[in-house]
Amino acid sequence: MNELTRKQRFKNWLALPGGWGILIGTIMFAAIVIMGIVIPLFGPFKPNAFVGDPSVAPSFKHPFGLDQLGRDVMSRTFASVWIDIGVSFFGVTIPLIIGTIIGILLGVTKIKIIRSVVSSIIDGINAFPLLVVAVAMLAFFGAGLKSVIIILSITNWARYARIARTRAVVVSQQNYIEAARTLGYSKSRIVIKHIAPNVSAESVAYALSDFIIVITVISGLSFLGLAARPPAAEWGSMIADGRAYLANGWWMVIFPGLALCWAAISLSFIVEGMSRRDRGNS
Amino acid sequence: MKNQALRKILGRLVRAFSVSFWVMFISFTIIRLTPGDPATARLGVEAGKAATDALRKQLKLDVNPIQQFFSYTNGLFHGDLGISLQTGRPVLDIVKSTLPVTLTLILLSTAAAVIISIPIGTYIGWSGKSSSVYAFRTLTSIILATPNFFIAMIGILFFSVRVNWAPVFGYTPQFPGNLKYLWLPVAVNTLIMTAVVSRVLSSSVLETKGEEFVETGIIRGVGRIRFFWFYILKPSLAPTVVLLSYMMGTMLGATVILETIFTLPGIGREMIGAVLTSDYPVVQGILLFFGFITVALSFTGDLIAFWLDRRVKI
Amino acid sequence: MTSNSLVSINELKIDVRITKSLRLKIVDSATFDVERGQILGLIGESGSGKTMLCRSLVGTLGRRGAYIAGGDLVFDGIDLITAKPSDWRDIRGKRIGYVPQSALAGPNPVMTIGAQLAEAIEQSENHDKDYIRKRSLELLEIVQIRRPEIVLKQYPYDLSGGMKQRVMIACAIAQQPSLIVADEPTTGLDVTVQAEIMDLLKRIRSEFSTSIILVSHDLPLINDVCDDIVVMHAGATVEKVSSAQVSHSLHPYTRALYSSRIDLVEPKGQLVTIKGQPPTVGQWPSGCRFADRCDFVVDSCRSASTVPLVSVAQDHMTACLRFDQIGK
Numbered sequence: 001m002n003e004l005t006r007k008q009r010f011k012n013w014l015a016l017p018g019g020w021g022i023l024i025g026t027i028m029f030a031a032i033v034i035m036g037i038v039i040p041l042f043g044p045f046k047p048n049a050f051v052g053d054p055s056v057a058p059s060f061k062h063p064f065g066l067d068q069l070g071r072d073v074m075s076r077t078f079a080s081v082w083i084d085i086g087v088s089f090f091g092v093t094i095p096l097i098i099g100t101i102i103g104i105l106l107g108v109t110k111i112k113i114i115r116s117v118v119s120s121i122i123d124g125i126n127a128f129p130l131l132v133v134a135v136a137m138l139a140f141f142g143a144g145l146k147s148v149i150i151i152l153s154i155t156n157w158a159r160y161a162r163i164a165r166t167r168a169v170v171v172s173q174q175n176y177i178e179a180a181r182t183l184g185y186s187k188s189r190i191v192i193k194h195i196a197p198n199v200s201a202e203s204v205a206y207a208l209s210d211f212i213i214v215i216t217v218i219s220g221l222s223f224l225g226l227a228a229r230p231p232a233a234e235w236g237s238m239i240a241d242g243r244a245y246l247a248n249g250w251w252m253v254i255f256p257g258l259a260l261c262w263a264a265i266s267l268s269f270i271v272e273g274m275s276r277r278d279r280g281n282s
Numbered sequence: 283m284k285n286q287a288l289r290k291i292l293g294r295l296v297r298a299f300s301v302s303f304w305v306m307f308i309s310f311t312i313i314r315l316t317p318g319d320p321a322t323a324r325l326g327v328e329a330g331k332a333a334t335d336a337l338r339k340q341l342k343l344d345v346n347p348i349q350q351f352f353s354y355t356n357g358l359f360h361g362d363l364g365i366s367l368q369t370g371r372p373v374l375d376i377v378k379s380t381l382p383v384t385l386t387l388i389l390l391s392t393a394a395a396v397i398i399s400i401p402i403g404t405y406i407g408w409s410g411k412s413s414s415v416y417a418f419r420t421l422t423s424i425i426l427a428t429p430n431f432f433i434a435m436i437g438i439l440f441f442s443v444r445v446n447w448a449p450v451f452g453y454t455p456q457f458p459g460n461l462k463y464l465w466l467p468v469a470v471n472t473l474i475m476t477a478v479v480s481r482v483l484s485s486s487v488l489e490t491k492g493e494e495f496v497e498t499g500i501i502r503g504v505g506r507i508r509f510f511w512f513y514i515l516k517p518s519l520a521p522t523v524v525l526l527s528y529m530m531g532t533m534l535g536a537t538v539i540l541e542t543i544f545t546l547p548g549i550g551r552e553m554i555g556a557v558l559t560s561d562y563p564v565v566q567g568i569l570l571f572f573g574f575i576t577v578a579l580s581f582t583g584d585l586i587a588f589w590l591d592r593r594v595k596i
Numbered sequence: 597m598t599s600n601s602l603v604s605i606n607e608l609k610i611d612v613r614i615t616k617s618l619r620l621k622i623v624d625s626a627t628f629d630v631e632r633g634q635i636l637g638l639i640g641e642s643g644s645g646k647t648m649l650c651r652s653l654v655g656t657l658g659r660r661g662a663y664i665a666g667g668d669l670v671f672d673g674i675d676l677i678t679a680k681p682s683d684w685r686d687i688r689g690k691r692i693g694y695v696p697q698s699a700l701a702g703p704n705p706v707m708t709i710g711a712q713l714a715e716a717i718e719q720s721e722n723h724d725k726d727y728i729r730k731r732s733l734e735l736l737e738i739v740q741i742r743r744p745e746i747v748l749k750q751y752p753y754d755l756s757g758g759m760k761q762r763v764m765i766a767c768a769i770a771q772q773p774s775l776i777v778a779d780e781p782t783t784g785l786d787v788t789v790q791a792e793i794m795d796l797l798k799r800i801r802s803e804f805s806t807s808i809i810l811v812s813h814d815l816p817l818i819n820d821v822c823d824d825i826v827v828m829h830a831g832a833t834v835e836k837v838s839s840a841q842v843s844h845s846l847h848p849y850t851r852a853l854y855s856s857r858i859d860l861v862e863p864k865g866q867l868v869t870i871k872g873q874p875p876t877v878g879q880w881p882s883g884c885r886f887a888d889r890c891d892f893v894v895d896s897c898r899s900a901s902t903v904p905l906v907s908v909a910q911d912h913m914t915a916c917l918r919f920d921q922i923g924k
Contacts, residue, residue, distance in 0.1 A: 123297070124304025127576050128569070129535025132553075133308075136569040139557040140316040140323075216429045220539050223431050224554055239435060243543075246435070247443045254439075257432040264427035272423050286754070494696045495704040501654045501694045502715055502767075503685050516706040591706050592753035 021273025028266030032259065036081025045072035047079035047233040055249045065251035067242065073251060076233035077259045083234045084215055085263060087145055087227075091152040091214045092207050099157035100196075100203045103164025107199075108172055108191055119165070125158035131217055135226065143226045148218060156210070163206055167199045205278075209271045212264045219260055235260040287592070291585065294596045298581040305573030309566050310354050313341070324367070324560045340365070341562060363570070364563030368556070373567035376552060381571070383453070384537050384548035387464060391471035392530055398472070399480035403522075404514060406480070407487025418484065425477040430536050434470045434543050441466055451545050467544045471533055475526075482525050486518035493517070520587040520594045527583020531576035602775055602807045603630040603653070608667035610648050612660065620878040622648045622662060625832040627905055627913075630775070633805040635797070637818045637839065639853060640828035641874045646811050647697065649828070650779045652676070653809070654694050655684045672774065689716065693768030693806075695761070695778040702764045703752035709763055710748035716767035735766040738803075739796060758789035762796065769800060775807045776800075782817070794821045815842070815853040824911070827853065830875050830885040833905055836913045846908055846919040848890045884917065892918055 013019060045051050045062075048071060056066040064073035102118070109115055125133070134151050141147035171177065172195055180190050219236030221227035228234035230241070235256040242252030316323050321337040338344050341364075342353055357363065363373035406418050441448040448466035490496065491514075499513040537550035545551070549568055556564035584596045610623040623645035630636045640646045651657050652664060655676070669676045672691065679687065688694070696702040704712055713732040717723065723731075729748075736744035739762040752760055761781055768776050778797065782790040798821050801808055812818045819825065819839050827835040827850045835847040845851050875885055883898040884890070890897070897903075897917055905915040916922065 120300050121304055123301045124308055124573075127301050127305050127573050127580075128308070129532050129572065129576065131535040131538055132569065132572045135538055135553060135557055136312060136565050137315060139560060139562065139565045140313060140320070142317075142323075212427055219429060220431060224539060224542060226557065236429075236431070239432065243435065246439055250439055253435050257435060260432060261424075261428050264429070265424050268423045268427040272419065494702050497651075497656055497659070498694065498696055498702065498764075498767075499704065500656055500659070501688045503688055504715060508715075512704060512707055512711075517704070592751040593705050 016277060017279070018273030018276030021269045021276065023273075025266045025269030025271075025273060028262060028269065032078075032081060032263050032266065033085065035078045036085070039075060039078035040082070043072075043075050043078075045075045047071065047076045048231050055245060055252075057249075058251050064255040065249070067238075067252045068245050068249065073238075073255050076238060077235070077256050079233040080235045080238065080256065080259065081263075083145065083228055083232065084219060084236075084260070087149060087218055088211060088214045090149050091156070091218065092211050094149070094153040095156035096160055096203060096207045096210075098153065099160025100164045100200055102157065103161035103166075103203075104168045104191065104196055104199055106161065106165045107168025108187075108195065118161075122158045122161050122165075125155055126162065128155075130156065130213065131220060134217060134221060135224070138221070138226045144229065145218075145227050148221060148227045152214065152217075156214070159210070160203055160206065164199050164203050167202050168195055171195050171198045205274065208267065208274070212267050212271070215260070215264055215267075287588075290588070290596055294581065294584055298577055301577050302574060305577060306355065306358065306570065307351075309570040309573065310351055312569065313343075313562055313566060314347075320562060324562070337367070340367070358570075363567035366556075366561055366564050368559050368561045368564070373563050376564060377549060377567060377571055380547060380549040380552045383455070383546055384534070384541070384550060386460070387467060387471065387537060387540070387546070387548065388530060388533055390464065390468045391475055391533065392526070394468065394472040395475035395479055396526070398476045399483055399522075400515070402476070403480040403483025404487050404510075404518075407484035407518070408491060408514065410488055410491060415484070415488070419481065422477040422481045425473060430470055430474060431539050431543060433473060434467065434540060437466050437470055438543075450543075453545070453547055463544070463546065467540045467546065470540065471536070474536075475529055475533065478529055479522060479526055483518060483522045486521050487514060490514060490518045516590055520591040523587045523590065524580075524583050524594075527579045527586075530579050534572060534575060600631045601629040602632045602634075602672055603809075604668065604670045605629070605649075606668040608649070608652070608669055609665040610645065610652060610657065610662055611665040612648075612662040614661075619665075621665075621831060621880075622877060623828075623831045624880075625905075626667070626828065627833045628826045628836050630807050630809060631823075632774070632807055633801065634823045635801055635808045635810060635821055637815070637822035637825045638809055638811045638828065639813065639815050639818070639825060639850075641813055643830075643874050643877050644828040645831045645877075646828050647779055650694075650777050650809070650811055653775075653777050654688055654692060655679065689773070690771045691773050691775065693771070693773040693776040695764050695768045695776060695781045697779045697781075697783060703755075703760050705752050707751075708748065709750055709752070709755070712763070712767060713748070713770065716770035731770070735770055736763075738769070738800070739763070739766045741766075757785050758792065761785065761789075761793055765793075765796060765800070769804065769806070772804060773806065775809065777809045777811075779811045780813070781810070782812075790817060794818065797821060815850075819854075825850075830880050831877070832885065832915065833913075834886070834915045836905075836911075838911050841909075841912060846912070846914045846922050847916045848892050848922060849886050851922075892922060894918065 014023060040047060050070045051072050052062070052066050052070045054066065054068050054070045056062065056070070058065040062072050062074065064077060067073050067076070106115055106118055133155050134148065137151045137155070138147055141151060177190060177194055180194055218227055219234065222234045222236030223240045225237070225240065228237050230237060238256040239253050242249060242256075245252055313320050319334070319338070320341060320343065321334045322329070325334055325337060335344075342350055345353070361374055363377070365372055366376060406415060438448070438450060442450050449463060453463045454460050496513050499509055504513065537548055538553060539550070540546075541548040541551035542554050549571065553565065553568045555561075556568065584594070587594045588596050606627050608623060608626040609621065611619045612622050614620055626645070626649055628636070638646050638649065648657065648662055651660070651662070652669060653671070653676070657663055664677050671687070674683065674687065676687075703709070710732060713735060714728045717728055717731050717735075732748060733744045736747060741747055741759060741762055747755070747759070752763075755763070765781075781797075782793050785793065794817070797808055797810065800806055810818055810822060815825070819842055822839045824836060824838050825842055826833055827847065829849050835845060835850045837845055837850065842850065842854055845854060875881060875888070881887065881898070883900045884893075884903045887893045887897045900917060903915045903917055905913050907913050908919055
């Protein structure tokens with residue numbers, strides 16, 4: 001009985017706009033995360049171990065082949081999940097938190113000078129393409145994944161701040177906020193209990209699509225040799241390493257690339273599904 | 283009112299200038315983010331005090347920050363962006379010699395993307411068939427989720443490795459000859475831009491289609507070409523133009539990767555080179571240019587959008 | 597059909613395609629005539645089919661997947677059901693003008709007022725620039741727009757809602773059509789502006805003796821302007837009555853629409869609203885479709901197979917089985 005209603009409820013959920021997109025995206029994303037845990041832990045080959053001759057084509061024993069140094073491409077591809085998705089996770093959540101807080105404060109502040117100065121700093125930071133400002137800052141911070149997270153935290157917050165500010169201004173003019181004010185609630189209480197929850201929904205929605213951008217930026221920086229450094233297994237740097245062997249070792253480039261696409265596409269299916277659900281059309 | 287429009291444009295111009303100021307400020311500040319002393323970071327601790335001091339003086343780091351900023355901005359207005367630590371060339375010269383390659387790349391791909399997107403976007407949006415809209419949105423979201431360097435790799439695999447249609451190394455700056463080197467990176471950019479632009483265009487056309495004035499146009503019996511421009515495309519174009527100007531900025535950033543892959547002597551590859559050799563003035567100068575170009579692009583985009591459609595907020 | 601009729605609609609049916617096999621009836625029995633020089637008010641709630649009826653007169657049903665499924669639709673001797681695209685080109689704009697539903701979204705936002713007027717004036721003919729300009733200014737004067745030279749260069753964004761609707765009326769009368777279809781022309785406008793637009797329509801009729809079909813859901817608003825009132829309910833014409841006789845209407849629905857007026861001058865203290873919701877489009881009950889909301893309902897209203905539109909007096913038709921009791 002209970003089983004049946006749950007099944008029915010799931011069916012109803014699926015029938016809503018974007019249901020299939022969210023479901024397929026989530027399954028795809030879960031699959032790659034699970035592979036990222038299972039293959040490095042229980043797989044027969046360590047990602048950095050030399051297990052055979054260099055540049056061996058895919059076979060039954062090594063489904064993704066061996067790279068130019070004789071390492072198993074499959075183990076390395078799935079070991080990368082940790083770096084790419086893990087680092088991106090921090091690269092998204094830290095700016096999300098910083099940016100949303102700053103944005104909300106900016107939206108509710110009455111001090112005009114702060115509002116206009118910080119707002120134009122935000123516009124200034126957002127004027128630079130993310131990849132370019134990240135590359136430039138790496139020149140001063142020194143290459144490496146830790147620098148990348150720091151850089152994303154000090155640049156990417158501006159995009160979240162802009163979203164949160166706009167939303168906070170709208171929310172704080174709503175009737176229920178006015179009502180809370182007339183009831184004499186303290187300002188901090190109104191901001192924390194009423195404004196923040198309403199603003200953060202939109203910021204989190206943006207974070208999901210930002211995740212795709214950040215994965216691309218991190219793998220792109222690694223591709224340029226500025227983020228993950230050899231011998232770490234990372235999709236971007238694996239593709240960069242395999243580039244020289246493209247003529248007779250396509251598998252060194254294609255498999256990590258497909259894994260990267262898989263992760264990004266699964267997220268974009270979720271984002272697409274969610275936005276369809278928001279718009280409410282089919 | 284004419285005056286009202288003019289005031290809006292002026293307001294937008296003021297904003298562009300204030301953003302430019304912050305772009306300048308950020309490019310100036312960025313060197314101070316170096317943990318410790320930039321000169322020591324570049325030369326290493328074993329370099330000796332004399333050498334580090336000399337470099338510090340060359341980087342104008344030997345005076346107080348306010349003086350530094352004044353001499354920096356003063357330099358900018360006289361076209362002085364500093365001198366490369368690596369080659370001794372003025373940064374402005376480096377920008378001047380590398381920017382044309384990058385701009386050619388961006389402009390060619392933008393033009394191609396616009397030419398391809400307009401028929402695709404209007405067709406998908408106007409037909410409004412939910413199955414084709416669905417397939418189209420899925421396809422474009424797959425393209426957009428694929429990083430440009432992976433698309434480039436697949437392109438190289440097919441057109442440079444299998445058949446030698448697109449040489450991966452070398453470049454000639456002269457016009458028809460450079461296309462041989464440029465067409466594949468342009469194609470990669472075009473694919474990505476087409477996906478974005480046609481997507482946005484199709485959804486605005488879909489929106490326009492339901493508007494009351496379209497009915498009025500049909501009833502008035504407006505001629506085909508006129509109807510297509512004034513009743514379908516022009517009212518749908520503003521969001522696309524705004525997005526296009528933003529995308530051109532993003533594409534400019536993406537050339538950092540694309541020019542490295544295709545060894546094109548553009549500003550993006552120059553920047554990577556400067557980052558790898560800690561050539562601070564070059565990094566700063568190129569960053570500044572990237573910022574200015576994006577500000578100019580978004581200003582122009584907003585202006586064109588406003589010219590097309592007065593409903594646009596700028 | 598009398599000889600003086602400009603439009604004659606008889607038992608008109610309009611269906612809309614939902615999917616390949618599913619059809620929905622939007623209008624299934626619309627019957628009325630419009631005489632030359634007459635202002636006819638077409639009244640009904642949303643879902644009564646009045647907008648689709650308007651679209652059938654300008655031939656744009658196809659855009660929404662709708663089509664005429666039966667009945668007669670004749671305009672000035674031309675059968676509009678079988679009209680070809682080339683026939684429509686000669687009818688739309690030239691002989692039937694159209695004022696769209698929403699004043700706010702009516703004019704094209706990316707064209708100047710001048711350009712839109714020029715389009716309406718020119719249609720397929722080629723007039724020279726001076727003529728178009730002169731005629732545009734003349735049209736703007738007719739619809740009482742001040743400083744027309746400036747307005748010509750403006751975009752709809754710069755105009756108020758009332759001004760926009762005046763411009764739309766100017767476009768509609770540009771070629772001096774014999775009929776103007778105005779689909780809820782005052783939606784979203786202020787009450788005072790609504791009254792001004794009504795006056796304008798009235799003046800246009802008396803100056804050019806144009807017939808006007810004025811669609812509205814607000815009977816009290818348009819009653820003073822109109823000569824005849826046609827009431828639509830759930831896809832069918834339920835009453836046609838002259839505006840002077842509306843207060844003596846014989847259909848309970850018309851009476852309800854009329855008495856829902858709020859009289860500001862002479863407060864009567866009582867505001868009658870129509871109870872219940874109109875039946876869902878296409879899912880009409882058999883028998884009288886107003887039965888569920890009617891105060892006069894008896895069992896025979898529901899059991900009747902159809903409720904015919906019968907002539908009860910000169911220029912007065914009604915579709916109520918109990919009309920003879922209601923008048924008393």
